[in-house]
């Protein structure tokens with residue numbers, strides 16, 4: 189029987205830090221509400237006619253799905269009114285969202301999010317998720333601009349994701365480990381089901397989109413070909429492979445049973461800098477992975493140390509079981 193609700197858990201964590209205002213818990217409660225609403229919207233599927241694509245493109249030049257826009261609005265609406273957040277930025281908006289004047293109360297935090305990650309999966313009924321990252325708003329800034337969001341991943345005060353899979357889960361860290369909560373739909377509450385999640389340091393499973401193989405750089409070519417050689421090759425063990433094309437599902441699998449997730453740089457992506465976005469995909473996921481004992485790198489540097497240069501900056505991503513990340517990083521050094 190799981191009886192600790194996410195609210196109780198967060199309040200108890202705050203008490204441990206001697207912080208009893210409960211403000212951060214209230215802020216997270218709005219994010220939790222947004223995730224519950226998105227879970228419902230995704231779960232209704234084709235019943236409500238929102239599975240299609242729109243004519244519009246986001247800043248990345250990707251065609252937006254109806255649900256990309258709906259879930260973005262849900263996140264904005266749920267998080268703008270309470271006064272804790274000074275500004276929001278998302279994958280689906282070119283520029284930061286300025287909190288309407290009527291709700292402005294010198295919020296201390298900035299919220300970045302990808303409301304529906306893996307949305308190309310939504311009309312085939314495969315898991316999708318929401319990713320979010322919380323930063324402190326710079327002192328004295330009441331209308332945060334893009335530059336105010338450009339803080340390294342090490343500055344995040346909280347990172348989390350919701351996974352809309354066979355069950356809906358919320359996994360988060362405030363820098364004191366990683367905890368997972370499962371939504372009880374009848375009660376409408378998230379309960380602590382996966383306390384202190386830890387990524388096994390060793391793994392025999394990797395995740396990469398193999399269709400890009402011809403574009404990869406030498407280190408990734410070497411790493412994957414050695415995995416494929418299995419027991420007879422230099423690695424001396426057989427590897428399994430998975431690719432969901434939904435980073436949240438991929439990272440969640442790694443938190444549960446270990447693994448290596450890669451969206452590396454390749455010749456096709458070189459000009460863009462990578463596929464995944466630093467501020468609302470790579471950074472929050474890196475914080476979660478590191479807090480669970482894993483590692484996260486571009487191949488050349490720790491992702492969390494990167495000094496961002498643009499809100500929608502892209503980066504190569506290699507994350508998961510620590511020892512395996514180290515193998516691939518060592519190939520980049522050679």
Ligand code: AHM
Nearest residue numbers: 304305306307308397433434435436
């Ligand atoms: P999205 O935010 O537009 O959904 O894109 C991010 C997703 C990740 O979840 C996933 O790892 C990747 O894109 C899949 O890309 P590909 O279709 O190239 O395999």
Ligand code: MG
Nearest residue numbers: 302305306469
């Ligand atoms: Mg995304």
